[in-house]
Amino acid sequence: MSPAIETRGLTRDFGDFRAVDGIDVRVERGTFYGFLGPNGAGKSTTIKMLTGLLxxxxxxxxxxxxxxxxxxxxxxxxxxxxxxAENLSLFDNLTAREYLTFVGRMYLMPRDTIRQRSAELLDVLGLADEEKKLSLEYSHGMKKKLALAAALLPNPDLLFLDEPFEGVDAITSRVIRDLLAGFVARGSTVFLTSHVLEIVERLCTHVGIITGGRLTEQASLEAIRQGDSLENRFIQLAGADATATSKLAWLETAQ
Ligand SMILES: Nc1ncnc2c1ncn2[C@@H]1O[C@H](COP(=O)(O)OP(=O)(O)OP(=O)(O)O)[C@@H](O)[C@H]1O
Structure with missing residues (x-):
């Protein structure tokens, strides 16, 4: 079977700056792929290109x-x-129900299905009591949850999640982890970026590491970890320079 995602020489320049530099990403179907990298490495730019946004x-x-x-x-x-997406792309002046209805109609879903799935998703994600609020009144974590509800609504085969755990509480994080694990267990595919390496380690079957726009590692989680924690390996593979920076001497003594 063809892979869920395959890129060849994928590159993105912003003016003279090369944000993504000729990467060959390969994600097999039914895998949980964690796309890791330091701030500014090119993760969001890559997701935008994979999803046709850029x-x-x-x-x-x-x-x-x-x-x-x-x-x-x-x-x-x-x-x-x-x-x-990185910026969540919600509509400020819609309630959660209105937004999910809009998304469902974009996917040409029947209204009854939209209504039923929306109610279930809002309930599972702990947003059912917030239904009357406009999304501009949502907290950051609530917006993340609504964006996830919208991503799941059409029951897709492949999910692209840019930092889904950023800003969500521990209870919701568990709910999302369970939802995503079930999603992959049924044979679908997740491509996710996250700085929360404990969660990546728990969920992902495969990992790609991007540094300075280049895909420096791409393998199974076990092959990347080599018996060590993912955090240690990530810092070895992607962050060696950062840990070598000199200390801030003036911060070692209180005024
Ligand atoms: N529209 C843009 N114009 C100019 N430069 C951009 C633009 N978008 C991204 N960049 C640059 O491209 C590089 C990669 O950015 P990107 O957002 O893909 O990083 P990231 O890996 O997602 O980072 P983070 O983990 O901090 O979210 C950064 O140096 C960023 O400043």
Missing amino acids: APSAGTVRVLDRDILDPQQSLDAKRHIGVI
């Missing part, structure tokens, strides 16, 4: 066996994917 400067992207650079195939792929 045009690459060079390279190819295939998602669920469709060419994302072809408008018709890209549209077809989007019917089967769910996304939490």
Whole structure:
């Protein structure tokens, strides 16, 4: 079977700056892929290119066996994917129900299905009591939860999640972890970025590490860990320079 995601030489320049530098990402179907990297490494830029939100400067992207650079195939792929984008892309002046209805209609879902799934998702994610609020009145964590509800609503085959655990409470984090683990157990695919390495270690089957726009590692979680913790290995592989920086001498003594 073709991989869920396959890129060749994927590159993105912003002016003279190369944010993503010729990466070959390969994610098999039914895997839980953690895309890791330090701040500014190129993770969100990559997700935007994989989901058709940002045009690459060079390279190819295939998602669920469709060419994302072809408008018709890209549209077809989007019917089967769910996304939490970096900026969440909610509409400020809609309630959660209104937003989910809008998303469901974009996916051409029947109204009854939208209504039923929305109620269940809002309940599971602890947003049922917040239904009357507009999303501009939501806290950051609540917005993340609503974005996840929208990503799951059409029951996609592939989820792209940019920092889904950032800002959510411990209870919701557990709910999301269980939801995602079940999603992969049924054979679907998750591509996720996160700085919370304990969660990545617990969930992911495969890991890619991007540093300075280059994909420096891509392997199974076990092969990356080599018996060590993921955090230790990540710092060895991606953060050696940062840990070597000199101390702030003036902070060692209180005034
Ligand atoms: N629209 C843009 N214009 C110019 N530079 C950009 C733009 N978007 C991203 N960049 C730059 O590209 C690089 C990669 O950014 P990106 O947001 O992909 O990093 P990231 O790995 O997601 O970081 P973080 O973990 O902090 O979210 C950064 O140096 C960033 O400043």
